[in-house]
Amino acid sequence: MSVSLETRDLTIRFGGHVAVDRVSCVFRPGELTAIVGPNGAGKTTYFNLISGQLRASAGQVLLDGVDITPESAPLRARRGLGRAFQLTNLFPNLTVAENVRLAVQAARGVHYDMLRPWALRRDLIQRADEILGEVALESKRAHSAAVLSHGDQRKLEVALMIALEPRVFMFDEPTAGMSVDEAPIVLDLIARLKKDASKIIMLVEHKMDVVRSLADRIIVLTNGACVADGDPATVIASPVVQEAYLGIAPKEKAAS
Amino acid sequence: MLLSGNPPRGKLLTALIVLIVAALAFAPFILQGSKPLNVAATICVFALLVASYDVLLGYAGIVSFAHTMFFGIGAYGVAIALYGLGPSWTSILIGLLAALLVAGVLALAIGLFSLRVQTIFFAMVTLAVASAFAVGASQLSWLTGGEDGRTFSTPALLRPGYRLVENGPFGVEINGRTLTYYLVFFGVVFLFLLLLRIVESPFGRVLQAIRENPFRSEALGYRIVVHRTAAVVIGALFAACAGALNAIWLRYTGPDTTLSFSIMLDILVMVVIGGMGTLYGAIVGAAVFVVAQNYLQALMGVAFKAINAAGLPFLAGFFNPDRWLLWLGLLFILSVYFFPTGIVGKLRAETK
Numbered sequence: 001m002s003v004s005l006e007t008r009d010l011t012i013r014f015g016g017h018v019a020v021d022r023v024s025c026v027f028r029p030g031e032l033t034a035i036v037g038p039n040g041a042g043k044t045t046y047f048n049l050i051s052g053q054l055r056a057s058a059g060q061v062l063l064d065g066v067d068i069t070p071e072s073a074p075l076r077a078r079r080g081l082g083r084a085f086q087l088t089n090l091f092p093n094l095t096v097a098e099n100v101r102l103a104v105q106a107a108r109g110v111h112y113d114m115l116r117p118w119a120l121r122r123d124l125i126q127r128a129d130e131i132l133g134e135v136a137l138e139s140k141r142a143h144s145a146a147v148l149s150h151g152d153q154r155k156l157e158v159a160l161m162i163a164l165e166p167r168v169f170m171f172d173e174p175t176a177g178m179s180v181d182e183a184p185i186v187l188d189l190i191a192r193l194k195k196d197a198s199k200i201i202m203l204v205e206h207k208m209d210v211v212r213s214l215a216d217r218i219i220v221l222t223n224g225a226c227v228a229d230g231d232p233a234t235v236i237a238s239p240v241v242q243e244a245y246l247g248i249a250p251k252e253k254a255a256s
Numbered sequence: 257m258l259l260s261g262n263p264p265r266g267k268l269l270t271a272l273i274v275l276i277v278a279a280l281a282f283a284p285f286i287l288q289g290s291k292p293l294n295v296a297a298t299i300c301v302f303a304l305l306v307a308s309y310d311v312l313l314g315y316a317g318i319v320s321f322a323h324t325m326f327f328g329i330g331a332y333g334v335a336i337a338l339y340g341l342g343p344s345w346t347s348i349l350i351g352l353l354a355a356l357l358v359a360g361v362l363a364l365a366i367g368l369f370s371l372r373v374q375t376i377f378f379a380m381v382t383l384a385v386a387s388a389f390a391v392g393a394s395q396l397s398w399l400t401g402g403e404d405g406r407t408f409s410t411p412a413l414l415r416p417g418y419r420l421v422e423n424g425p426f427g428v429e430i431n432g433r434t435l436t437y438y439l440v441f442f443g444v445v446f447l448f449l450l451l452l453r454i455v456e457s458p459f460g461r462v463l464q465a466i467r468e469n470p471f472r473s474e475a476l477g478y479r480i481v482v483h484r485t486a487a488v489v490i491g492a493l494f495a496a497c498a499g500a501l502n503a504i505w506l507r508y509t510g511p512d513t514t515l516s517f518s519i520m521l522d523i524l525v526m527v528v529i530g531g532m533g534t535l536y537g538a539i540v541g542a543a544v545f546v547v548a549q550n551y552l553q554a555l556m557g558v559a560f561k562a563i564n565a566a567g568l569p570f571l572a573g574f575f576n577p578d579r580w581l582l583w584l585g586l587l588f589i590l591s592v593y594f595f596p597t598g599i600v601g602k603l604r605a606e607t608k
Contacts, residue, residue: 077477098461111462124458
């Protein structure tokens with residue numbers, strides 16, 4: 001079953017400040033949408049509104065045509081909204097393997113099984129080990145998440161997301177702070193997810209080369225509002241993006 | 257460990273746990289007299305009570321001050337049933353089931369109403385409810401016996417007068433007291449193993465995840481209020497069982513033996529000394545603490561006399577048996593300073 005996700009006039013105000021301003025967008029399966037914009041444009045806030053970490057002041061989020069705006073983050077996660085975080089957000093004192101297993105467990109709906117030892121759930125353990133292999137972390141499975149390098153923590157974050165098997169993937173700057181040789185592992189994983197045409201993939205990203213190589217569509221947010229939406233080539237070339245995002249006014253460009 | 261897949265980990269720790277459990281298992285044959293057996297039974301009861309608290313504090317990261325209330329509910333349930341319905345096994349069963357029901361419902365209510373908010377607020381709510389419950393228990397004297405509590409008889413099999421074997425192994429008489437001790441011991445062993453299994457289950461891992469990062473747990477689809485409430489209910493049920501065993505052992509239930517805030521503090525001290533989030537810490541913590549509580553005073557009495565006799569009254573003053581709490585306090589501070597992860601944490605780290 002393919003998935004549909006839509007935001008209608010999604011808005012959040014913090015006091016007088018409108019952080020996300022009437023953003024309406026339809027996200028299509030099989031399409032990787034990159035959300036770009038300057039710092040403080042409301043990209044992460046927009047993500048938080050969709051995945052439920054923040055509640056909207058106005059507007060709606062619809063998943064498969066169902067209005068999920070009143071639902072809490074865990075319920076949205078169970079409906080298939082998978083969220084990875086910009087600032088690394090793991091279970092620091094559990095091992096790498098345990099971190100992934102918790103996500104596998106969530107995906108399989110094992111929430112309240114309390115009478116069987118964890119070690120007997122071979123199915124969960126095997127699946128977690130497979131995913132650790134995919135992100136090249138299997139050698140570090142017994143380390144606690146807190147002692148991993150920044151790059152490995154980012155990979156683990158992506159591993160949790162894959163383990164959760166969501167229908168909508170929401171990556172928030174997955175390669176932020178990663179070294180040049182580590183970033184491709186994560187980007188390859190995302191590119192591989194793209195092959196499954198039944199999933200929606202959303203990506204907040206600063207690096208334009210990443211956006212160019214991965215995105216099928218770009219949305220530009222500035223001051224909380226959606227100012228451009230379309231295929232990468234058109235959006236990157238549009239004056240509004242040149243000005244708002246890249247900080248190059250068309251005039252200056254013409255002058256140089 | 258076939259039972260839970262959760263062994264103590266570490267040679268030193270395993271040796272220590274085996275030693276304590278063996279000592280408790282053979283206590284009636286090793287120790288003569290009623291006081292040592294009483295100490296052994298108290299260690300058993302507290303090992304279970306502290307373990308059930310560790311599920312909250314060490315695994316789920318919930319700070320509750322209502323644990324003695326659930327302990328008291330178990331103790332009063334059995335006491336009231338045995339007192340009112342007469343000394344039979346049916347009374348014990350009825351009392352225990354009623355206590356579990358009350359403890360479970362109360363824990364559910366406290367959990368659902370207050371676990372969505374911050375830790376500190378939940379701690380305050382539990383403190384208020386526990387205080388109210390303690391006052392209520394001492395006021396309803398027609399039911400609970402008030403400040404005096406209830407003294408009651410246990411079924412014939414468990415009374416000291418009952419003699420099963422006059423001359424058992426090591427020439428020790430096996431009487432009702434011995435049987436009661438083993439009821440407590442095996443009850444605690446069974447419930448402790450059950451707790452080990454619960455914390456080592458997929459559910460137990462989710463509790464740890466919530467303790468580590470509630471925000472991320474929610475993003476994975478875990479409803480933290482439901483999980484935390486379940487942890488509080490489990491803790492309450494096991495605490496009530498510990499209370500029931502305590503009542504059967506003492507043949508008495510009163511506010512001082514179950515509901516007092518000083519017992520809550522003892523639980524906190526034991527869980528910290530033993531090591532939070534390990535369950536095995538409960539056994540070690542209870543053993544160390546209860547032994548110190550019962551024998552430190554006597555040990556100091558000996559030291560006091562010896563130093564006095566040596567003509568050093570000023571130095572002897574430090575060892576006056578009345579000052580044993582000072583030394584217990586010092587021991588606590590030193591153990592927290594040198595073993596911040598508890599004795600269990602330290603032993604595990606040593607043998608890694």
